[in-house]
Amino acid sequence: MDQRELFLLSDASLRDVVNRIRPEQFDLPAPADWTSAPDPTLRDIVAGHVFDEAWVADVLAGRTIEEVGDAHEGDQLGDDPVAAYNAANDEATAAAGPGVDPDATVHLSYGDFTVAQYFEHISIYRAFQAWSIARFLGQDYSLPPALVEGLFQFIVPQSDAWREMGVFGPAIPVPEGADRETELLCITGYWRA
Numbered sequence: 001m002d003q004r005e006l007f008l009l010s011d012a013s014l015r016d017v018v019n020r021i022r023p024e025q026f027d028l029p030a031p032a033d034w035t036s037a038p039d040p041t042l043r044d045i046v047a048g049h050v051f052d053e054a055w056v057a058d059v060l061a062g063r064t065i066e067e068v069g070d071a072h073e074g075d076q077l078g079d080d081p082v083a084a085y086n087a088a089n090d091e092a093t094a095a096a097g098p099g100v101d102p103d104a105t106v107h108l109s110y111g112d113f114t115v116a117q118y119f120e121h122i123s124i125y126r127a128f129q130a131w132s133i134a135r136f137l138g139q140d141y142s143l144p145p146a147l148v149e150g151l152f153q154f155i156v157p158q159s160d161a162w163r164e165m166g167v168f169g170p171a172i173p174v175p176e177g178a179d180r181e182t183e184l185l186c187i188t189g190y191w192r193a
Contacts (some may be wrong), residue, residue, distance in 0.1 A: 004096055009125040011053075011089060011096075013147055018046060018085045020139055026081055031136065034129075043077065045133070046085055050076045052125065057095035059118060068139040100102035120154050124167060127151060128190055142186045148181050159187055173182035185189045 169189030
């Protein structure tokens with residue numbers, strides 16, 4: 001697996017979870033630590049993901065924040081948040097086609113990185129939000145085994161550095177006999193009994 005494949009798996013996982021959200025659930029209050037927005041709802045969280053998906057093509061094309069401007073601002077969800085998310089997800093998936101150069105430089109709000117690093121960064125966001133949203137809504141959901149292994153390959157070796165940046169919480173002791181997903185969630189500080 002390479003970082004592009006990791007991104008595609010994590011993006012597909014988040015889509016799977018978003019597509020399970022029922023219309024009435026979008027108004028549910030979301031955990032405050034998922035966003036800096038005051039009093040967030042699940043709709044706000046999904047709107048943030050649509051915004052993030054919309055940026056993928058621009059970032060992979062090498063565009064800067066200044067070049068893109070406010071093109072992705074405003075209400076992107078409309079009357080059908082799931083359809084809006086799926087459309088943005090389709091565009092991100094198409095932009096991350098097999099011809100993307102993993103060594104090319106992209107410009108993020110927090111610095112310049114390679115495409116491969118960018119894919120790692122956004123894979124973390126998508127994979128753990130998929131798991132978190134599913135748990136929040138009580139969905140019977142597990143991260144796909146291939147995604148879990150990809151996160152072990154690319155993210156776990158850097159977990160302490162991510163933790164120092166505040167991306168992950170403190171590691172949690174891994175319960176005896178835990179499966180691979182639980183082990184991953186413990187290492188990254190997400191697992192809860």
